[in-house]
Amino acid sequence: MxxxxxxxxxxxxxxxxxxxxxxxxxxxxxxxxxxxxxxxxxxxxxxxxxxxxxxxxxxxxxxxxxxxxxxxxxxxxxxxxxxxxxxxxxxxxxxxxxxxxxxxxxxxxxxxxxxxxxxxxxxxxPAQDAPVVETGALRIDLARGRVHREGVEVRLTPTEWAVLELLVRRRGHVVPTAEILRAVWGPAYGTESNYLRVYTAQLRRKLEADPARPRHLVTRPGRGYVFDP
Missing domain, CATH: 3.40.50.2300 (Response regulator)
Structure with a gap:
């Protein structure tokens, strides 16, 4: 349903x-x-x-x-x-x-x-969409707002979590940059792509085995970002 x-x-x-x-x-x-x-x-x-x-x-x-x-x-x-x-x-x-x-x-x-x-x-x-997503070394608990990498909890800032949660809930689908900005920073935002670059870089350092070649937090140039499970 x-x-x-x-x-x-x-x-x-x-x-x-x-x-x-x-x-x-x-x-x-x-x-x-x-x-x-x-x-x-x-x-x-x-x-x-x-x-x-x-x-x-x-x-x-x-x-x-x-x-x-x-x-x-x-x-x-x-x-x-x-x-x-x-x-x-x-x-x-x-x-x-x-x-x-x-x-x-x-x-x-x-x-x-x-x-x-x-x-x-x-x-x-939240119970309507609160699964635990497990992929590779990551365990993302959307209900509790927690992330574990290789069994160790990763501390995220509220903004980092907001970006990650949006992408994980839409996993496998490209989320346009402007949509992420408005959802996380507010409706007046939509063109400040540098904000998103900074926070996705921080998330990659915390969550990816090789931040320079991300496996899960992937940029689609000219389109947006996708969480690839």
Whole structure:
């Protein structure tokens, strides 16, 4: 069963064309999608439907999206992915500080948004995707956030772990550099590839037998990075 199977998402956005398109995409991938075109209705749906995740626009006709988020957080920890046309970094920081789990700006890729919804649900319910990955000399416990190499625990910084966890959860698939940057450093990032080079180099020194010729943490030039099990 896929992660999205039987999952419920509430989409709160007053753009009816966008919500129609998004609902079609969500339902085709196994999500139960409910729509609210204003903040008050969105809060009601969040309470009655008890969704697994909420997609929230900031520019609503009755309430500002930040107010909707603040009210929701007084009684619920349901993951919230903000989807908005507001590109200012200050808006993203404000939303994330207020309890949003992710921040996506319009126009957006439906596939990327779906990936972010899946990630938000996983983080809220780690048991849904918390295997122990064992490959070569490495043992990576995604549930406990621990890594062992040849039986010895390897200490990682929070940022190193965030990069490794993302790649391991998508193991075997190339993850674009911009996607990693936004997921680890925040939605305002996407071009600072030097950050990622530094942290992947640190991870290779800690985890690879030969950091100069990595077996697991592989760069795909012009595309991104892959964890090759």
């Amino acid at each position: 896929s992660l999205a199977a039987e999952r419920t998402v509430v989409v709160v956005d007053d753009d009816r064309t966008l919500t129609r398109t998004l609902v079609i995409s969500l339902r085709s991938r196994g999500w139960r999608a409910l729509v609210a075109h204003d903040g008050a209705t969105g809060l009601e749906l969040a309470e009655t439907a008890r969704p697994d995740v909420v997609v929230l626009d900031l520019g609503l006709p009755d309430l500002d999206g930040h107010d909707v988020l603040a009210r929701l957080r007084t009684w619920s920890q349901t993951p919230v992915v903000v989807l908005t046309a507001r590109h200012a970094r200050a808006e993203a920081v404000r939303a994330l500080d207020a309890g949003a789990d992710d921040y996506v700006t319009k126009p957006f890729s439906v596939d990327e948004l779906l990936a972010r919804l899946r990630a938000a649900v996983r983080r809220a319910d």
